Amino acid sequence: MADTVREIERKYEARDDGRLPDLTGVAGVAEVVNKGVATLDATYYDTADQRLAADRITLRRRTGGSDAGWHLKLPAGPDARDEIRAPLSDTLPAELAALVRSRVRDKGLVPLVRLVSERDVRHLVDADGALLAELSADRVTASRLTPEQGEPVGWTEVEMELAPGGDPALLDALEPHLTEAGLRRSAAPSKLARALAETGVARDGTKGAESADKKAETGKKAKAGKKAGKGAKGAGPTAGDVVLRYARAQIAAVVSLDPAVRLDAPDSVHRMRVATRRLRSSFRSYRKVLDRAVTDPIGDELKWLAGELGIDRDREVLTARIEERLAEVPDGLRAGPVAERLGTWSRTSRRGSRERLIGVLDGERHLALLASLDALSADPPLRPAADRPAEDVILAAVLRDYERLAALVAAALAAPPGHDRDIAVHEARKKAKRARYAAEAARPALGKPAKAFAGLMTELQDLLGDHQDSVVAREALRDLAEQAHAAGERDFTFGVLYAREEALAARREAELPALWAEVSREKHRAALRP
Structure with a gap:
């Protein structure tokens, strides 16, 4: 051991x-x-x-x-x-x-x-x-x-x-x-x-000599750097430079967090999952820089890995949310073994999921994904826009993500309360996250305005995320109530929690117009422009 x-x-x-x-x-x-x-x-x-x-x-x-x-x-x-x-x-x-x-x-x-x-x-x-x-x-x-x-x-x-x-x-x-x-x-x-x-032990195990594999890797990286750095002399980084810097940082995080996930280190699963999402998001936001014929299949595998990483994480977050809400319920509104029912539900849902995750990390599919990430980093599939000055290409990508977000927020605000609005808010949340990641990647090119813009997207994402978490919590509470009823237990408290989550979602919906009015002010987008 x-x-x-x-x-x-x-x-x-x-x-x-x-x-x-x-x-x-x-x-x-x-x-x-x-x-x-x-x-x-x-x-x-x-x-x-x-x-x-x-x-x-x-x-x-x-x-x-x-x-x-x-x-x-x-x-x-x-x-x-x-x-x-x-x-x-x-x-x-x-x-x-x-x-x-x-x-x-x-x-x-x-x-x-x-x-x-x-x-x-x-x-x-x-x-x-x-x-x-x-x-x-x-x-x-x-x-x-x-x-x-x-x-x-x-x-x-x-x-x-x-x-x-x-x-x-x-x-x-x-x-x-x-x-x-x-x-x-x-x-x-x-x-x-x-x-x-x-x-003098060289990378191939001999003294003072570079291995053929290492030379090939060095050559590929030099070629990639040359391809990503053809901008005008003294004009700063190219779009390829900026996007590859961000993408390589996420690739390094996916690889380096593997041991931490295996050791069950605090927050390691969440951090690894975020790295996969950031990388996949950058592929989509900067598709004019990286060829989607190469990145789309890798993105599909990243989505698969994020899903596997989320099995435990999502349930932990959801359980913690319901426990927090339960702690707020007065004793007079508690009926039946509510905490015990929640604990049983959480443990049953998680049983075997960690073993499954370790199996995923040990599997050939995960190793193939890591190999494809290595290949992308060493010989990136750059498109012509990668050679252009970063400011032009990066700004256009961030604003393009913002426009998509704006359309989805408008749809969410126009949708009638209920299922349709829940779906619209969830879609807007995903686009807010993508806009945030695009702005994070843009910081080397756009500077402090990109950081400020990413902060606005985070604020919006948090509000929309809290709404979506409430939707998911209500589904879980309905399931818990049905289980309690089937076991002959009182389900009243789960109904109370459901109502409180419903009220919270309504408050978030009411807060959205004012927050969006601030986020969407022209001055924030104008600040991004050099």
């Missing part, structure tokens, strides 16, 4: 003697405890073209020390990484293999580098003896494990690792004392990165 530990540390280049400074009395350090020297022997694994290293991910099998085993480290912010640990075994544990699948795909993992470290450890403790941080000096010897062996290289570095749950401000307080002792922050983000650089 794998365990996850948040690791917050800083690395410093040290003198060859590896002597550690005495930090007693500094920043709340009451005592520095000598924990002795340990020998750590680690083999680092990656694909031959170093797909993990390219994303600052490390995978190793280490013996020695107190945490021998398999370690997978994923970036988690400045100075921080999440280390997923699994027990020592001869082969890579399946749970760690799954966490790197979105990067590795069909490539095999091979041993690239062996690092042997003599680690001299000190514990910094407070007056109560509680651990604040661990200070260590590592005398490292790195050896290539690729077919072309080379001479080992060595260096000494110092690490300061915060104790679990510690305050990162401690690292800031200790750093001046380390630099005064002659240490300086390491230029390499990890031992592995330094080992790869100093031993």
